[in-house]
Amino acid sequence: NAGVTQTPKFQVLKTGQSMTLQCAQDMNHEYMSWYRQDPGMGLRLIHYSVGAGITDQGEVPNGYNVSRSTTEDFPLRLLSAAPSQTSVYFCASSYGQAVYGYTFGSGTRLTVV
């Protein structure tokens, strides 16, 4: 049982480049989320999805795009990378009820130069 798989683990981008962070889960979870973690800021929600075909914005969505065509996959796209997007990105998934916590991927450390 792989849980939540994120790729890549590390990435360096130049300003203006685009890329996609991949996230896949094999637990049949309806809910999936993307967070970014910056020093002193905790984890902030970028985008989330409550099922295939349904996505919405979180607290810090600007500069990011998501789609959810399958239950398993929830990729995060950086449209035109900026140094302010240097961060650690976590994907997480859960069942829909509030009694369930989220299972996290191992994170992607992104540096934009």
Added chain:
Amino acid sequence: AQKITQTQPGMFVQEKEAVTLDCTYDTSDQSYGLFWYKQPSSGEMIFLIYQGSYDEQNATEGRYSLNFQKARKSANLVISASQLGDSAMYFCAMREVSGYSTLTFGKGTMLLVSP
């Protein structure tokens, strides 16, 4: 307004002592869940303990317990008999039933356990 407040940026504790990490929350929901996660230096997010808003007893998981005071809206994590491996960042989080039930985090507390 912050929904989850962790007022201790850093805490120090000696090995084998108990430590309490503070967490207060803000919600108008009657039904919600409170979670604590541990993030060691390796970076992964590890689920520690869960408390439901309707649970009458405080949650416990091994050396971890959650001191839940609903009227005060606090959900403090108590670690008994601290170990060197407990040194990590600890995050308090809440999941409300209303809306789309995402997880909202506090800013975290860095715990350092000394020998």
